[in-house]
Every structure is written in C-alpha cells, then in structure tokens.
Amino acid sequence: AQRVTQPEKLLSVFKGAPVELKCNYSYSGSPELFWYVQYSRQRLQLLLRHISRESIKGFTADLNKGETSFHLKKPFAQEEDSAMYYCALTEAAGNKLTFGGGTRVLVKP
Amino acid sequence: NAGVTQTPKFQVLKTGQSMTLQCAQDMNHEYMSWYRQDPGMGLRLIHYSVGAGITDQGEVPNGYNVSRSTTEDFPLRLLSAAPSQTSVYFCASSRGLGSGNTIYFGEGSWLTVV
Numbered sequence: 001a002q003r004v005t006q007p008e009k010l011l012s013v014f015k016g017a018p019v020e021l022k023c024n025y026s027y028s029g030s031p032e033l034f035w036y037v038q039y040s041r042q043r044l045q046l047l048l049r050h051i052s053r054e055s056i057k058g059f060t061a062d063l064n065k066g067e068t069s070f071h072l073k074k075p076f077a078q079e080e081d082s083a084m085y086y087c088a089l090t091e092a093a094g095n096k097l098t099f100g101g102g103t104r105v106l107v108k109p
Numbered sequence: 110n111a112g113v114t115q116t117p118k119f120q121v122l123k124t125g126q127s128m129t130l131q132c133a134q135d136m137n138h139e140y141m142s143w144y145r146q147d148p149g150m151g152l153r154l155i156h157y158s159v160g161a162g163i164t165d166q167g168e169v170p171n172g173y174n175v176s177r178s179t180t181e182d183f184p185l186r187l188l189s190a191a192p193s194q195t196s197v198y199f200c201a202s203s204r205g206l207g208s209g210n211t212i213y214f215g216e217g218s219w220l221t222v223v
Contacts, residue, residue: 004151006151009149032206043199043214043215043216043217044152044199044201044214045214046211046212086151086152090206096154096157096167096168096206097142097154097206097212098154098168099144099151099152099153100151101149101150101151102149102151
C-alpha cells in the first residue's frame with residue numbers, strides 16, 4: 001500500500017529564512033509525487049509535481065528514490081507562504097492520490 | 110468557468126440523518142473523487158470514479174455511497190450520519206491521474222454531525 005508521511009505538523013519560520021518541509025513515502029512501484037498548498041479560505045491547489053522539475057513561487061522539490069523522500073524547499077520564506085502544505089503520491093497512471101497529514105507553515109514578519 | 114462546485118458549504122446533521130453532498134464539474138473530466146480532511150490526517154480518499162457509470166472505493170468508504178450517472182456530477186451520500194463523519198469534504202476532478210494531469214478541488218463542504 002502507498003503511504004505518505006509528513007513528520008512536521010507545524011513549521012514556524014521568520015520571513016527571509018529558509019524553509020524545508022519533509023515528505024517521505026513508501027511505495028514499491030514508480031510513484032509520482034506532488035505538493036499541494038491550501039491558503040487560508042482557499043481551495044487546495046497544486047504547487048508542483050516532481051516530474052516537471054520546476055520551481056513554483058520559489059519552491060523546489062527533488063525526488064530522492066534512494067531515501068524515498070520528496071522534501072519541499074524554499075531559500076527565503078515570505079509571509080504569503082503561510083499555508084497548509086500537503087505532499088501526495090500516486091502510482092504512474094494510477095487512480096488513487098494518497099496525501100500526507102499536512103504541514104502548516106507559519107512565516108512570521 | 111466554474112471548475113468544481115460543491116454544495117452545501119456548511120451543514121449540520123443529527124445522528125442518523127441522511128444527506129447528499131453535491132459535486133459538479135464543467136471541465137468534462139473523467140476522473141472525480143471525494144476526500145475527507147481531518148486534522149493531522151490529511152486528506153483521505155473516500156470514493157472515486159474514472160468515468161460515468163464507474164465508481165470504486167478509496168481508503169475510507171464505510172458509511173458513504175456514490176454514483177456517477179453523468180460525467181459532470183458525482184454526489185456523495187451519507188446514509189445514516191454518525192459523529193465520526195464530522196469533517197470537511199472535498200470533491201476533486203481531473204482528466205486522469207499521473208503525469209500531466211492537474212487535479213482541481215472544490216471549495217469544501219463543512220459537515221457537523223451532532
């Protein structure tokens with residue numbers, strides 16, 4: 001069974017400091033990994049996916065198959081980054097998206 | 110373009126009552142799903158559908174029924190509400206899962222069972 005773990009429920013950082021959200025997964029096949037973000041009073045939206053290897057809003061995430069991790073990083077956090085972040089996994093061409101428990105990020109001025 | 114629309118946004122039910130959460134999408138997406146969001150547990154898949162007439166169970170299907178008679182609509186039914194079903198429910202749709210497919214979420218439905 002696929003499983004996603006986000007060990008930190010809350011991350012509190014100061015504006016301009018680096019932020020890293022941890023995500024570990026367990027899956028025996030070829031997974032596809034995503035990060036979703038939910039800003040206050042907004043719907044959940046896709047932030048980035050590993051297959052695109054892109055940087056969105058200054059965030060990057062690298063899939064490490066050896067460590068089964070997909071940590072999300074941003075070198076300089078901004079106040080508007082305060083939100084709930086979810087790591088998610090699906091098997092390639094699969095039908096089920098499995099979410100981690102979520103990490104709330106609070107960026108203090 | 111409305112995207113994914115959920116109704117109602119808020120609902121209070123008494124234990125044992127039944128109700129239906131509505132979900133509609135106007136993007137002609139084949140894949141639709143329902144999740145519940147609980148603190149510390151993230152989003153858990155209840156049921157999903159890969160097309161009209163096809164539904165399947167997710168991680169936490171007990172106490173919920175779904176049907177998919179049209180591509181646009183994917184209602185979630187609670188047959189006999191229980192306090193454990195107090196949660197925020199999200200409907201989502203996409204062309205599919207996997208590379209290149211973006212999942213679009215509704216705004217959520219806050220359900221309280223007393």
